[in-house]
Amino acid sequence: MTTLVPTSEEDPALAVVRFTAESSWADAGPEVAEGQVSRLCVEAQECMIQNRWLDLASLMLTSADVIFSKASEKDLECVYTVICNLVKRPESLDQVHEIAELIATKVTQQPNDKPALRLKILFNLYNLLENPYSQFYVYMKALNLAISGKVTEHVLLSLKKIDNLLKEWNLGIKDQRDLFLAVANILKENKGSAKDSFNFLVKYLETFSGEDASTMTEAKEEAVRTIIEFVKSPDMFQGDLLDMPAIAQLEKDAEYALVYQLLKLFLTQKLDAYLDFHSTNATFLKSHGLVHEDCVTKMRLISLVDLVTNESGQIPYSLIKDTLQIEDNEVESWVVKAITAKLMDCRIDQMNQVVIVSRCSDRIFGNNQWQALRTKLANWRVNIANVINTIQANKITEDAAQATQGLMTR
Known part of the structure; x- marks a missing residue:
């Protein structure tokens, strides 16, 4: 033609x-x-x-x-x-x-x-x-x-401009929801974009804050999807999902209450709680595509970090062994895994059989974490003020000494 x-x-x-x-x-x-x-x-x-x-x-x-x-x-x-x-x-x-x-x-x-x-x-x-x-x-x-025709790779470049486009479009809440969900679905189809897809799912759920119960039900399926994606991910350990109304509604839902319990477990509890959950809900976990061994690995890392927040900064090998339910010779390898995952900064003291932690990540960041941060900043402010006062006092003393020396010379 x-x-x-x-x-x-x-x-x-x-x-x-x-x-x-x-x-x-x-x-x-x-x-x-x-x-x-x-x-x-x-x-x-x-x-x-x-x-x-x-x-x-x-x-x-x-x-x-x-x-x-x-x-x-x-x-x-x-x-x-x-x-x-x-x-x-x-x-x-x-x-x-x-x-x-x-x-x-x-x-x-x-x-x-x-x-x-x-x-x-x-x-x-x-x-x-x-x-x-x-x-x-x-x-x-x-x-x-792009989703229906399976050509999502052709729109990936445009997704990088979403923030600017949102400012230009000035969308209402309903349109924002549609956009965030569509973007999440596209990113889900592309390898290496799982975390970005999850972030857009969270943005989608956030648009339901302040909505009535009937409107909130629209978000149930995606709330479940968000929780499962979080649990499946091998490199996501933190989140404020529990406080989101779209997810909180699942707690008393007859169909999805177990999904909410699973999320709460991964954000607030340790390995032993997960193993108890698995013993009675193994079929439920499999139905959502969750692999027990992967969940155990993630819970061990989370439990290790949780020990830091509950201890003085020094964690005995014995406590790590018992909490993670591992052998003595596995303790150090799990600590290294936590460091690699950027969950903590620490030093392994093999002589004293302790792990000395200088920094760790919180699984959730709620009121307690904000209060702790406020306290740290207040202490930092006091310490900086003390340093400044000391420097000024030393400067005054030094200036006085130099002036006295000058008079003696004359």
């Missing part, structure tokens, strides 16, 4: 109508095709004369959709470029949005047919729009198409 390149004075939109009509009716024979092509061109001209841009877009999209599977991608890109440019014709922003909505809806109806090209068309449409809400609408269509 030849590439569409307008070379006459004919309006590009009319040229596209003629091209797509001829292509879609080519198999019907010249007698039938000629009449249909003429009819569509006349109808298109009437739309243009009467400024019926939405009707023109609908007419063009119908013909373009017919040839989508058989036309070359180069021809289709040219055709849809002209169609997308129709959003520049109306003066009313409402009409522009209607056209953008029609194009985006039509383009995303068959996401598995040339999905990468469809994405390219949507981003071309996005770049032609000036109204922030229309931009957001088309962008969401693009994200959903």
Whole structure:
């Protein structure tokens, strides 16, 4: 098929109508095709004369959709470029949005047919729009198409600009939810983006703070998903999830109470509590894709860190052994694992069989942690003030001594 390149004075939109009509009716024979092509061109001209841009877009999209599977991608890109440019014709922003909505809806109806090209068309449409809400609408269509068409790699670069886009779009809570959830789903499909996906899930759940109970139920499935993702992750040990209303609602939920108990266990308890939980809920854990051995590994690291917060900074080997339920010769290797995971900074004293900890991470950061931080900052402030006073006092003494020495010399 030849590439569409307008070379006459004919309006590009009319040229596209003629091209797509001829292509879609080519198999019907010249007698039938000629009449249909003429009819569509006349109808298109009437739309243009009467400024019926939405009707023109609908007419063009119908013909373009017919040839989508058989036309070359180069021809289709040219055709849809002209169609997308129709959003520049109306003066009313409402009409522009209607056209953008029609194009985006039509383009995303068959996401598995040339999905990468469809994405390219949507981003071309996005770049032609000036109204922030229309931009957001088309962008969401693009994200959903990327998921359905399994071409999420084509939208990853745009996700890095989400914070700036949010400022431009000035979205309401409902639209923010849709965006955060779509981004989380896209990142989930890409290796190495699990933590970013989790963070967007958390942002999604945070939008439910202050909502009534009926609205909060919308977040139950994603709240469960967030908890399971947290427990599964081998490198996530901290979180303020328990305080989030969207997650707290699961505590007394008949279906999901066990999920909440699991989260609370991983954020506030030690290995022995997990083993008790597993003994009665092994089937439940497997149903959510959780591997017992992986959970034990994570709980051992968490339990080790928890010992630091409850001790004076020196942890005996014997206590680590009993808490982690390991052998004597495994103690140091688990300490090294905790250091590697950046859960603590410490020194291993083999002679005295203790671990001397200089820093450790808290699993949760609530009121107690804020109070402890406030106390540390207050002490730091006092210490700095004492140092400054000492320096000033020494300076005064030194100045006095120098002045006395000068008088004696004279």
